Amino acid sequence: MAAQSPKKRLRYEATCPVCLGYFAEPVTLDCGHNFCQSCITRSWEEPGKDATCPQCRKGVVRDFKPNRSLASVVEISKQLGLPAARGAEISEGECVRHQEPLKLFCKEDEISICVVCGLSREHRNHGVVPVEEAAQEYKDEMCSCLDGLRKKRENILECKVGKEKEGQDLLKHMEQEREKMVAEFRGLCQFLEQQEKRLLGQMKELQKEVERERDEHLAELSTNLSSLDSLIQEMGEKIQQPASGLLQV
Template sequence: MAAAGGHIQHLRDEATCSICLDYFKDPVTIPECGHNFCRSCLIQCWGESEAEASCPQCRERVQRRSLIPNRQLANVVEIAKNLSLQEGKEEGGKGGVCEDHQEPLKLFCKEDEAPICVVCDRSKEHKHHEVIPLKEAFEEYKGEICRHLEILRKEREEILAYQAALDKECKDLLKLTETERLKTVEKFRELRQFLEAQEKRLLTHMEEVEKEIAGRRDEQLARLSRNLSSLERIIQEMEEKSQQPASELLQVRWWQEQPKAPGKGCPFHVCKECRG
């Protein structure tokens, strides 16, 4: 009997909400961690905030809309309630009697789910009901509870296994994302190095071109300056000759003796490069 009482107490614990410390009312399961609570207790605990919620028992982050109604647990709660009532009456079995007939409560009516006495069993109220010995009812209910508990434990294990698989998948994806991020950073680093090298090479080439252009310009300007000085000198000499008397001017015809087609030695020759 002590062992049976321990099983019933364990059943009460399984059927009790950890928030209100009473039997579950409209029990729901949090799929992320597998813990069960009264729906109203969770709503009251989380409040009306739309922020991400957490399990009151293990603090696992959960989605508010992912709650799963647990009908099998609700059935277990009803069984636990009946067994608790039955245990109380059976405890009084040493002195527990039927209120109507003052007979010991030794039988159990399965239709009414209540203990009865032998007089009640013969009454019209229970005439066509299935009635079994109270001890047999206890063992039957105990077996049913154990079956329900086994189902609940399997469901919990499945949820925990799903949670572990989901967590592993998320970690694998995060690891893959981190690898791709590092690859992207490395590729752009190499690209920046390449572009910087190209920029440096092109700027150096442009500086060399600018120096070459400046050198050619200075060379052309120097040549033009020399030619211009030569022309200025010749023009000055010719202007001076043109001011001389006719007798002297006619005697000096050196300028007519110059080649008709100016060449590189001609004072009037301007090189093609200078003209260009």
């Protein structure tokens, strides 16, 4: 196994094993392992659970000491522009700690590890499988998820097509009803116009008949008045005659 280069060793030393990034305010537990202060504090937040080291799994005192030397190493790594170790080990395909290929996958920590890491205390009790098997499981899950998404898409597309057809059918029915209503109103208007003409014609004829009967009646009354006027005048003149003349026929 080849020795680690100084840069890789420095990069590994500056990396927190919990967040896999540069140490932020690094602290040391009584077991000797180092973590970000915020990372170890969060790992102990669960009530009723004994404090353990996230790396070696040993029980520890709920206390830690600031590691100023490690903080200086982190600053140097940042100044050199080195990436955090575990972020780089995946992209490079080898374990920074042991310089071995990342052939295994730890299900608990969800990271790729080498065979040596798999036998270490850190991962000994974890579910470890070959990378190919983990990748295949991931692919199977993705395929299952993809099938579900495709089926959901088909259902949505089918629903969309159905809604579009339903909308088109409804619009078509509404247009037919509109045309039917317009035709009925036009027919009704035509019928009313015909009825208006017929009734107006009847009223005009009735008006003429009333006027004719009125004129005939007035003419008859005028004739009667004229006859009565003549008779009244004649009788008036006769009343003025002397008795001898009044009794003559």
